[in-house]
Amino acid sequence: MVIKKPNAPKASEITPEETFLNRRNFIRAGVLAGTTLATAGVYRFINAPAPPEVETAQIPNIENKNVFTVDEQMTSFRDITNYNNFYEFSTGKTSVAAKARDFNVRPWTIEVGGLVQKPKTFDIEEILKFPQEERIYRFRCVEAWSMVIPWVGFPLKTLLDKVEPTGAAKYVAFETVYDAKQMQSSFSAGIDFPYVEGLRLDEAMHPLTILATGLYGKLMPNQNGAPIRLVVPWKYGFKSIKSIVKITLTDRVPTTTWNIANGREYGFYSNVNPNVRHPRWSQATENRIGELSRRETLMFNGYADQVASLYEGMDLKKNF
Numbered sequence: 001m002v003i004k005k006p007n008a009p010k011a012s013e014i015t016p017e018e019t020f021l022n023r024r025n026f027i028r029a030g031v032l033a034g035t036t037l038a039t040a041g042v043y044r045f046i047n048a049p050a051p052p053e054v055e056t057a058q059i060p061n062i063e064n065k066n067v068f069t070v071d072e073q074m075t076s077f078r079d080i081t082n083y084n085n086f087y088e089f090s091t092g093k094t095s096v097a098a099k100a101r102d103f104n105v106r107p108w109t110i111e112v113g114g115l116v117q118k119p120k121t122f123d124i125e126e127i128l129k130f131p132q133e134e135r136i137y138r139f140r141c142v143e144a145w146s147m148v149i150p151w152v153g154f155p156l157k158t159l160l161d162k163v164e165p166t167g168a169a170k171y172v173a174f175e176t177v178y179d180a181k182q183m184q185s186s187f188s189a190g191i192d193f194p195y196v197e198g199l200r201l202d203e204a205m206h207p208l209t210i211l212a213t214g215l216y217g218k219l220m221p222n223q224n225g226a227p228i229r230l231v232v233p234w235k236y237g238f239k240s241i242k243s244i245v246k247i248t249l250t251d252r253v254p255t256t257t258w259n260i261a262n263g264r265e266y267g268f269y270s271n272v273n274p275n276v277r278h279p280r281w282s283q284a285t286e287n288r289i290g291e292l293s294r295r296e297t298l299m300f301n302g303y304a305d306q307v308a309s310l311y312e313g314m315d316l317k318k319n320f
């Protein structure tokens with residue numbers, strides 16, 4: 001899967017790590033090495049002017065603050081909103097914020113249907129009135145970088161219960177909006193649009209699985225998947241599909257974007273697993289954005305106590 005030619009920064013542009021440690025004004029440049037979602041951990045810290053902060057409104061109705069949290073430092077708002085994967089806008093992580101700045105996410109609806117008793121198209125304003133909670137989760141990309149993100153959102157189950165899945169529903173399929181005009185994708189991203197993802201119904205109903213409407217207490221910035229995205233903290237980040245417009249309950253394993261692009265490398269489950277290598281790199285460790293030394297990657301991204309039972313008896317190497 002050829003995405004982009006390597007565009008490594010010139011040696012003169014690369015800031016030594018010691019200098020990086022002392023600097024606050026930096027961004028991180030992703031270096032795509034040519035053939036994949038990206039290359040594991042291959043990026044450099046380069047010195048650059050601070051990117052403009054994105055301004056979104058505060059979310060007023062956040063309840064249950066800090067019920068779900070981790071005892072690790074949160075990644076800065078700046079890093080979370082300037083180091084992104086959102087291929088509809090750009091394959092360059094540090095370019096997404098600027099390219100998505102004018103993305104208009106109002107009006108916005110999500111059509112929820114398929115094998116349900118009460119199909120319904122929800123307006124985003126109605127969804128924002130559901131009780132919202134803060135969930136501070138680890139976020140682990142398949143490329144072996146990670147963050148800790150204070151999401152705002154609500155359990156996906158809350159929405160699915162409203163449409164009453166039938167007994168035949170076994171999976172949930174998700175679809176991102178695709179608006180070629182707004183998304184400026186004249187380049188070849190190397191994947192098909194609209195971006196699609198899927199979960200097993202029990203994964204979708206799990207209390208850790210949320211639809212996120214914001215982060216750091218504010219409405220979701222465009223580059224992070226405004227106005228609403230999925231977050232499944234024990235799976236690699238590409239499962240967390242952004243800017244959702246359609247959710248379909250189905251009895252078939254849903255098609256997923258990265259599986260179509262390269263089925264050998266990106267499976268349907270994509271649970272974080274330090275013991276199962278990506279065909280081209282190890283998943284044993286990760287680069288936590290903002291830290292210099294690598295961390296051990298945790299089984300199910302540290303959520304094994306809550307989710308391991310979903311996969312009891314399954315061969316996780318085969319079902320990767």
Ligand code: MTE
Nearest residue numbers: 084085086087176195224237238240241242
């Ligand atoms: N959703 C859509 N629609 N398009 C994408 O390119 N990238 C995925 C996921 N969801 C992607 C997407 C990948 S690879 C990752 S790692 C996360 O979004 C990145 O989320 P973030 O930019 O908020 O960190």
